[in-house]
Amino acid sequence: MRRVIGLLVAALALCAIPVLADPGYATRDIELRSEPVGGSPVVGKLAKGAAFEITAEKGAWSQVSSGGLSGWTLSFFVMKGDAPAQASLGTRLGEVWSMGTERRVETTAVLGVRGLDEEKLASAQFNAAGLAKMESFAQSKAAAEAFARQGGLSRQQVDYLPAPAAVPAGPQQ
Amino acid sequence: MKRVLLAALLLLQAPLACAQLQLPGGLGDVLRGLQKAAPAPSRPGAPATPGLLSSTSLDEEVEIGRQLAGNLLGAAPLVKDDALQLYVNRVGRWVALQSDRPDLKWTFGVLDTADINAFALPGGYVFITRGLLGLMSDESELAGALAHEIAHVMLKHHLKLLKQNQALGLVEGFVAQKQSQAAAQALLGKGAEALSRGLDKGAEYEADRVGVVLATRAGYQPYGLPEVLRKIAARNPREASLSLLFKTHPLPQDRLSALGDAMGSSFDRFGQGRALPERFAKRD
Numbered sequence: 190m191r192r193v194i195g196l197l198v199a200a201l202a203l204c205a206i207p208v209l210a211d212p213g214y215a216t217r218d219i220e221l222r223s224e225p226v227g228g229s230p231v232v233g234k235l236a237k238g239a240a241f242e243i244t245a246e247k248g249a250w251s252q253v254s255s256g257g258l259s260g261w262t263l264s265f266f267v268m269k270g271d272a273p274a275q276a277s278l279g280t281r282l283g284e285v286w287s288m289g290t291e292r293r294v295e296t297t298a299v300l301g302v303r304g305l306d307e308e309k310l311a312s313a314q315f316n317a318a319g320l321a322k323m324e325s326f327a328q329s330k331a332a333a334e335a336f337a338r339q340g341g342l343s344r345q346q347v348d349y350l351p352a353p354a355a356v357p358a359g360p361q362q
Numbered sequence: 363m364k365r366v367l368l369a370a371l372l373l374l375q376a377p378l379a380c381a382q383l384q385l386p387g388g389l390g391d392v393l394r395g396l397q398k399a400a401p402a403p404s405r406p407g408a409p410a411t412p413g414l415l416s417s418t419s420l421d422e423e424v425e426i427g428r429q430l431a432g433n434l435l436g437a438a439p440l441v442k443d444d445a446l447q448l449y450v451n452r453v454g455r456w457v458a459l460q461s462d463r464p465d466l467k468w469t470f471g472v473l474d475t476a477d478i479n480a481f482a483l484p485g486g487y488v489f490i491t492r493g494l495l496g497l498m499s500d501e502s503e504l505a506g507a508l509a510h511e512i513a514h515v516m517l518k519h520h521l522k523l524l525k526q527n528q529a530l531g532l533v534e535g536f537v538a539q540k541q542s543q544a545a546a547q548a549l550l551g552k553g554a555e556a557l558s559r560g561l562d563k564g565a566e567y568e569a570d571r572v573g574v575v576l577a578t579r580a581g582y583q584p585y586g587l588p589e590v591l592r593k594i595a596a597r598n599p600r601e602a603s604l605s606l607l608f609k610t611h612p613l614p615q616d617r618l619s620a621l622g623d624a625m626g627s628s629f630d631r632f633g634q635g636r637a638l639p640e641r642f643a644k645r646d
Contacts, residue, residue, distance in 0.1 A: 250630075264592075319439055320428065330464070333459055342582065347579045
């Protein structure tokens with residue numbers, strides 16, 4: 190009986206959540222499937238940077254619609270927002286990358302104006318009182334377990350994911 | 363020159379920055395201790411976490427973490443909200459119980475800064491910023507972000523980085539030479555060199571893969587961390603609040619792609635996992 194209830198809860202949780210038709214775009218070449226299930230028939234393909242409407246989300250999946258074509262694809266490769274032109278997508282990412290490399294000093298001067306920037310970290314003084322305060326908030330195992338029960342959180346058996354080298358090439362759908 | 367050094371140092375992430383710039387007296391001894399060839403006695407119940415620093419005792423690791431945590435708190439204080447700090451500690455401790463190091467004295471803190479970031483230090487000290495917390499809409503997202511940091515601690519990424527950089531010896535020299543500029547520069551040089559080999563990127567991807575597993579083991583819906591990454595990816599990458607995060611991590615789009623390759627739709631079987639938006643809103 191408990192198992193049946195568990196399955197029902199799981200089924201409810203997996204119900205597709207309709208969302209307002211948000212604009213979105215693909216961050217890589219994607220396949221659209223007829224159902225939000227790995228191995229379901231491929232109904233179409235979209236290229237990296239292609240724009241679409243996101244019409245629903247369910248688990249790992251987003252339902253997208255573009256030019257009469259509609260299907261499910263993994264949300265990992267779907268960004269919300271307006272699709273940048275193909276060229277500018279690359280440019281934008283390139284700009285970000287350069288922030289961390291050759292243009293570092295320049296962008297630091299522009300961007301590092303607040304928060305945890307270099308200057309702030311460089312001048313940091315050991316904060317013994319803050320550390321003691323932080324350590325006073327630490328929770329015991331028992332307290333954490335009680336908190337989990339309160340929220341209906343139960344332990345699941347999940348194996349660690351293999352490193353990319355051990356993952357077969359291609360979309361894992 | 364100083365700015366270039368600082369930038370190189372920041373690429374090693376905040377913890378090392380603190381280590382170099384404000385090295386408290388005790389830390390030198392601890393770091394020297396790291397070089398001991400003899401393996402440290404294993405504590406009963408201590409996890410068999412794979413690590414290059416098998417000679418690092420737990421006490422030494424925790425002491426390094428404490429010192430670096432104290433310095434990070436010098437750069438950004440804790441948010442003055444005890445209920446929030448306790449809440450984050452409860453979520454974090456529960457997720458950490460699912461890791462290979464459940465018995466560490468895990469300590470979590472919310473830093474009072476608009477920066478969007480999170481930090482992990484050796485020994486179980488984990489920080490999340492007020493800015494990152496502000497992007498989240500439920501407890502599964504908080505659990506996912508904390509799980510990424512817990513994974514760094516579990517895998518001893520920061521200790522490994524020091525070892526790979528041969529930075530420990532340099533830190534020792536740094537202390538022995540009364541914190542001379544030359545030793546400090548050599549230390550930074552080693553750090554930058556290690557980074558050019560891309561060690562950090564691999565560690566971040568690994569922490570993402572382990573993080574989603576830990577959060578899912580804890581009973582949360584599995585897509586909390588990917589959702590946080592999507593929210594970060596949707597922001598303007600030129601935002602000041604993102605500058606440090608983007609310097610020390612791969613692009614969120616790339617991290618999502620890698621997670622997608624690793625997870626696929628296989629985690630949909632954990633669809634019964636909880637998101638707990640109400641408890642997150644109340645923060646208790």
